[in-house]
Amino acid sequence: xxxxxxxxxxxxxxxxxxxxxxxxxxxxxxxxxxxxxxxxxxxxxxxxxxxxxxxxxxxxxxxxxxxxxxxxxxxxxxxxxxxxxxxxxxxxxxxxxxxxxxxxxxxxxxxxxxxxxxxxxxxxxxxxxxxxxxxxxxxxxxxxxxxxxxxxxxxxxxxxxxxxxxxxxxxxxxxxxxxxxxxxxxxxxxxxxxxxxxxxxxxxxxxxxxxxxxxxxxxx
Amino acid sequence: xxxxxxxxxxxxxxxxxxxxxxxxxxxxxxxxxxxxxxxxxxxxxxxxxxxxxxxxxxxxxxxxxxxxxxxxxxxxxxxxxxxxxxxxxxxxxxxxxxxxxxxxxxxxxxxxxxxxxxxxxxxxxxxxxxxxxxxxxxxxxxxxxxxxxxxxxxxxxxxxxxxxxxxxxxxxxxxxxxxxxxxxxxxxxxxxxxxxxxxxxxxxxxxxxxxxxxxxxxxxxxxxxxxxxxxxxxxxxxxxxxxxxxxxxxxxxxxxxxxxx
Numbered sequence: 001x002x003x004x005x006x007x008x009x010x011x012x013x014x015x016x017x018x019x020x021x022x023x024x025x026x027x028x029x030x031x032x033x034x035x036x037x038x039x040x041x042x043x044x045x046x047x048x049x050x051x052x053x054x055x056x057x058x059x060x061x062x063x064x065x066x067x068x069x070x071x072x073x074x075x076x077x078x079x080x081x082x083x084x085x086x087x088x089x090x091x092x093x094x095x096x097x098x099x100x101x102x103x104x105x106x107x108x109x110x111x112x113x114x115x116x117x118x119x120x121x122x123x124x125x126x127x128x129x130x131x132x133x134x135x136x137x138x139x140x141x142x143x144x145x146x147x148x149x150x151x152x153x154x155x156x157x158x159x160x161x162x163x164x165x166x167x168x169x170x171x172x173x174x175x176x177x178x179x180x181x182x183x184x185x186x187x188x189x190x191x192x193x194x195x196x197x198x199x200x201x202x203x204x205x206x207x208x209x210x211x212x213x214x215x216x217x218x219x220x
Numbered sequence: 221x222x223x224x225x226x227x228x229x230x231x232x233x234x235x236x237x238x239x240x241x242x243x244x245x246x247x248x249x250x251x252x253x254x255x256x257x258x259x260x261x262x263x264x265x266x267x268x269x270x271x272x273x274x275x276x277x278x279x280x281x282x283x284x285x286x287x288x289x290x291x292x293x294x295x296x297x298x299x300x301x302x303x304x305x306x307x308x309x310x311x312x313x314x315x316x317x318x319x320x321x322x323x324x325x326x327x328x329x330x331x332x333x334x335x336x337x338x339x340x341x342x343x344x345x346x347x348x349x350x351x352x353x354x355x356x357x358x359x360x361x362x363x364x365x366x367x368x369x370x371x372x373x374x375x376x377x378x379x380x381x382x383x384x385x386x387x388x389x390x391x392x393x394x395x396x397x398x399x400x401x402x403x404x405x406x407x408x409x410x411x412x413x414x415x416x417x418x419x420x421x422x423x424x425x426x427x428x429x430x431x432x433x434x435x436x437x438x439x440x441x442x443x444x445x446x447x448x449x450x451x452x453x454x455x456x457x458x459x460x461x462x463x464x465x466x467x468x469x470x471x472x473x474x475x476x477x478x479x480x481x
Contacts, residue, residue: 027301056303164248180238
């Protein structure tokens with residue numbers, strides 16, 4: 001007999017019922033996508049791999065608690081992010097290298113000449129320059145699309161702190177990425193010092209209504 | 221409001237403070253402050269330039285999530301597979317957590333070093349389990365008390381029916397599959413050698429390791445439920461044997477495939 005491919009929810013249910021193959025299939029389906037999530041959240045590939053392994057083992061054990069009202073992919077995504085954050089917290093006893101207040105203002109190369117791939121590489125590198133306390137909320141809110149409230153819960157900090165850390169991190173990233181070129185964050189920035197103004201002029205008109213991120217109202 | 225340094229308190233108006241505008245953009249300022257500031261920002265090209273730079277930054281960040289996912293490097297993927305195989309073996313060696321509250325807690329992310337230590341300890345027999353599970357079948361061995369015994373196992377045969385009840389045709393046994401995974405309780409048969417003899421007599425392969433064995437009460441008669449996988453996701457084969465089973469006498473009561481069709 002020929003059966004349709006089981007859904008993710010079928011696989012979770014089968015795994016919870018004891019099927020020894022179901023979880024492997026789930027991992028095969030989502031491993032690379034979740035690897036990308038771990039890689040974005042952690043700075044180091046080795047750390048990302050460890051976090052992803054922790055996350056999958058956690059999901060393996062917690063499958064019996066999965067409730068069908070949420071999507072399996074969303075459930076897995078959150079477990080991976082939480083595993084990453086857990087590792088970041090454990091690392092925070094170690095000293096971090098702070099982002100210098102000066103000297104990072106020029107982009108590595110002119111933005112206009114970069115391909116999309118180079119741009120994303122530059123963005124990842126810029127993210128890696130942020131201290132963890134700013135990097136984590138920026139990744140969760142701006143990259144992964146969690147709301148400020150969800151991010152606050154996941155990080156165990158106040159929503160206002162999430163917003164404030166996002167604000168600080170974005171202003172630094174804006175300079176690292178070449179959107180702002182003034183070396184002093186507290187000084188005024190003239191229009192002619194900013195790059196790529198026209199590319200975002202439309203979306204920026206809605207700024208302030210979005211609060212913290214264009215996607216921050218999106219629930220996971 | 222927060223424990224962070226804030227741009228609020230900086231210059232509000234030309235020349236604009238980037239941090240003040242970043243706070244405004246991020247929703248840090250309270251509603252009253254924001255309501256007063258936005259019209260001024262929107263009317264000032266200098267302020268708009270900064271806001272647009274912040275928007276361009278969030279757009280760059282958002283785009284990261286939509287990039288094609290790179291494949292996980294093979295070395296990491298192999299390590300992950302090994303860890304999950306060990307976890308799977310551990311689950312089969314012990315009652316499934318859903319049926320065994322004493323099992324490890326599910327929600328917290330486990331310590332990786334501890335998981336690796338467990339993996340190393342189990343790697344020897346996990347390989348055997350995983351291999352066997354890939355080709356497994358399910359069998360239910362039923363022992364009927366009061367019937368004749370093979371080679372003197374009267375104490376086993378005399379046991380009263382134990383375990384959950386299923387129909388004489390195995391109806392209801394599928395509901396026991398999840399809870400029986402990982403169990404190795406031979407019940408009235410007593411040991412694995414006896415079960416292997418029953419399995420061989422029924423024409424099944426005794427080298428195919430069951431993924432679960434437990435005693436059941438089949439229509440008032442004592443028995444043992446043995447579970448094998450079929451190689452198909454979410455599908456199992458269950459087979460029932462009577463208490464008389466043994467060399468040359470299968471006493472197989474039922475044999476059916478359950479789960480996903």
